[in-house]
Amino acid sequence: MDSQYDEGFASSSSMEDAQTKDIIRRRRAQSLHRKKPSLTSSRLPADLLQTFPVDALKMALIERILWLLSFLWTVCRMVSLPNSPLSTGVLLGWTTLILTGLSTCHAFSRTKKSKQHNTAASLDKSSTETSSDDSPNSPLSPAATVQLVNIGEGDQLLQSDRNNKIKGSKLNQVPLSVIPPTNRIFGASRMAFRSNADDGLLCGVLLLPIVACAQLTGVIYQRDTNNFRIALTQAKLELTFLMSLIFLILVSADGFLHPVKRMIRKRGLFVSSILISGIFTFLITRLTTLTPVLGYTPIIMTIISVTTFQWSLYLCVVALKRCFTLGEMCVISEGAAVMVHKVQEMVYATFYSDKVPDYMSMEENKPETILIHAVVMGMLVIGFLSYPLLRRSRILAQKPYWRSSTSIDTLVDIQRRKVMVAISFYCLTATIIVLVISPICAAMLHQNPFLWTLEFLFSSPPRLFLCIYWTIAIGITVIIWVLLLDFPANDDQQQQTFFASSKHSRAKHLTSALNKKRKLFHGLAVVMFVPGVLFANSFLQLAFGVALSSFIYLEFLRYFAVWPYGKNLHMFLTEFIDNRDLGPVILSHIYLLVGCAVPVWLGSSSIIASLSGILSLGFGDALASIVGKRFGRFQWPGTKKTVEGTLAFIVTVYLSALIITYSSALISLDGVSTIVASAGRREWIQYLLVVTMTGLLEAFSFQNDNIIIPLYMYALVVQCQILS
Structure with missing residues (x-):
């Protein structure tokens, strides 16, 4: 039963x-x-609701207000300047075109979001x-x-x-x-952009024009009688206005061209946009009064700069996916185009002086400026010409992992080919430096660039002492790294971590360790670069250029796994990546260097303006992160950043500027005593206002603050002519 x-x-x-x-x-x-x-x-x-909650709308609105107010105030400042080279009509024309383009992109974005x-x-x-x-x-x-x-x-x-x-x-x-804005470019999908931030359209369109306006304001404020320098600075301003307008046109056209087939978007759309932009550049510079200086510049120079801008955008979208937001792409691409334009000016002035305007041929470029552009642009040329070898190296590095079983003979053969490709790459690098870059620099400098660099270094004792000081600072940093930050956890810590019931505590522990390692290099930037700005500014400019070209070359070795350093570089740099390094390249250390270097490269009569990157990143950003993670209790709505961190940023930057300025005056440093004597309560209150606006932008913006914040702070300081 x-x-x-x-x-x-x-x-x-x-x-x-x-x-x-x-x-x-x-x-x-x-x-x-x-x-x-x-x-x-x-x-x-x-999915994106977790990253962009309802409160993020308020923060995005405040960020937009900051950008628009900064841009409009910059334009008003230019209009009110006596003897301004740009007429009121020209400035209002550019302002109207850019604001109209932004409104059009915003309207299209709202339409896309409504359909979605x-x-x-x-x-x-x-x-x-x-x-x-x-x-x-x-x-x-x-x-x-x-x-x-x-x-x-x-x-x-x-x-x-x-x-x-x-x-x-x-x-x-x-x-x-x-829902985040849907602005894109070249018909690219959302996966081509960094996913943990908004598109940053206002930042990309307005930042470089604000900086260019600040530079022109600084030149006029110095009462520089050299009209050639004013014209050169004005040409950069007109070029940034032109590229921002072209960028808005490309973003607006993306809504109509996105349904086109993918292959047509990736190839035909890019080529057609270059042709259309070339025609548009010709019409703007030759048939309108919006570009008084570029109108007299050879049209081929402007078209090459605009084409470089679009090539950089296309490279960021296709090859460097998820490395940048849309705004960061625009800032980086405009910076590359301005550098190419400067290189063209120097080449034309040297070899074709009879075919360029007087403001270009009569300008005397400093040897440091020539070498900075040579080492940075030369490194990019090396990467472009050696790309077949680099790509082959990466393929060989991945080959053993494509097979389920690999014999010893096959591995030996792959290793042999890796070595051959690496040697070929190093030989090609040396050949380009010796046969291409060095002769061009020698023609501009009228002497051998290597001999000039050695003479420039050893002819000044402060520069030698600065090199020794940098070596000691790096050595101490390595010791701190090994003894304090890179040691394994003891048994009690490992047991506590292993038996931790909350996954959040483990994630927080890892985030804190990563944060300490990253901020150590922010502190190193302060220790190394502040004395350089105060005692050997021109030498620091050249050192920044050499360091940036070295970082680019090391990134070539890391990403393409070039024998024998590629693997070790990859293992070392991956310790510092965060949610902003989701693409194929690691940019955090490059961004930190560029953020500190750009205010020094741009130059200003104000030492505080040149220190903008070092103060905002070395002092402000580092202390804001540490204080916010350790003591932060009140978060800004819609973000992970805290009010305590923002206050730490403002207080730290302001006090560090005071300490550096008055300490330099005590030792009677050239120029600083005059600055302290002329700076009163009004100037320091203005500087506090500038630091406060910078701290608010750092809190509200989702863009990469290592490159955005230094440029923004530099522009505001120069516009106010604080401590000049």
Whole structure:
């Protein structure tokens, strides 16, 4: 009897299992035939809701207000200057065009978000109507759901359906403006941009024009009688205005061209945009009065600069995916185009002086300026010409991992080819330096660049002492790294970490350790670079250029796994990556160097302006991060940054500027005593206002602050002519 009962129970159980599996099979078939939501539909906004909560809208609004007010104040400052080289009509014309372009991009962005929201809502509604688990007529009723608890596949399927329902309900509650902006370029997908930030359109369009306006203001404020220098600075301002306008046109056109096939977007759209931009550049510079200086410049120079700008944008979108936001792409690309334009000016002035305007041929470039552009642009040329070898090196580095089993002979052959490719790359690098870069520099300097550099170094004792000081500072940093930050945890710490019940504590421990390592280099920047700005500014400019070219070359070795240093560099640098280093290249250390170097390269009569990058990154950003993580209690709405961290940024930068200025005056440093004598309460209050605005931008912006904050602070300091 019991056996018959057991058999009957087993048979009924098997029938129920069969029915349950059949239900799961039908449900899976329905889900396969159902249209899957795209990345721009319901799945994307629900995921991004975690990064961009409702309160983030308020922070984004404050950031936009900061950018717009800074830009408008800069333009008003230019208009009010006596003897301004740019007329009021020209400035108002550029301002109107840029603000109109921003409004157009914003309108298109709102339209895209509205369509995405409606599409996501319709998909979620149709999904709910066709597959509601709570419906009594549904294939899976609540009773059947209970039976599926112990079935692995069914449990996963139901959990997935529940998650989709929750996402759909959350999406319907999300305000339209919470969804991140959808501005893109070249028809690229959202995956081409850094995902943990907004697009940064205002930052990309307005930052470089603000900096260029500040430079022109600084030249005029110094009452420089050299009209050639004013014209050169004005040409950079007109070029940044032109590139920002072209960038807005490309972003606006993306909404119409995005439905085009992918291959046409990636190739044909880029080529056509270069042709259209060339025609647009010709029309603006030759048929309008918006470019008084570029109108007399050879048109080929302006077109080459604009083409470089677009090539850089395309490289960031296609090859360097997820490394930048849209705004960061614009800032980096405009900076590269301005550098190319400066190189063209120096080449034309040296070899074709009779074919360029007087302001270009009569300007005497400093030897440091020539060498800085030579080493940086030369390193980029080396990467471009040696790309086939670098790509081959990366392929060989990946080859052993493509095979399930690799013999020893194959590994030996791969290693031999790695060595041959690496030697070829090093030889090509030396050849380009000796046969291309060095002769061009020698023609501009009228002497051998290597001999000039050695003479420049050894002719001044402060420069030698500075090199020794840098060596000692780096050595102490390495010792601190090895003894304090890079040691393994002891047994108690390991046991506590292993048995920790909360995953959050483990993540927080790792974040704190990474933060200490990263901020150590911020402190090193302060220790190394502040004496250079005060005692040997020109030598520090050249050292920054050599360091940047070295970092670029090391990144070539790391990413392309060039023997024998590529692997070790990769293992070392990956210790410092964070959520902003999600792309193929690691940019944190390069950004830190560039952020400290650009204010020094741009130059100013104000020492505090030249120190903007070092103060904001070395002092402000480091202390803000440490104080915010350790003592922060009140977070800014929509961000992980704290009010305490922002206050630490403001106080630290302001006090460090005071200490550096008055300490330098005590030792009677050239120029600083005059600065202290002329700076009163009004000047220091203005500087406090500038630091406060910079601290607020650092708190509200999702862009990479290592490159944005120094430029912004430099522009404000120069515009106010604080401590000049």
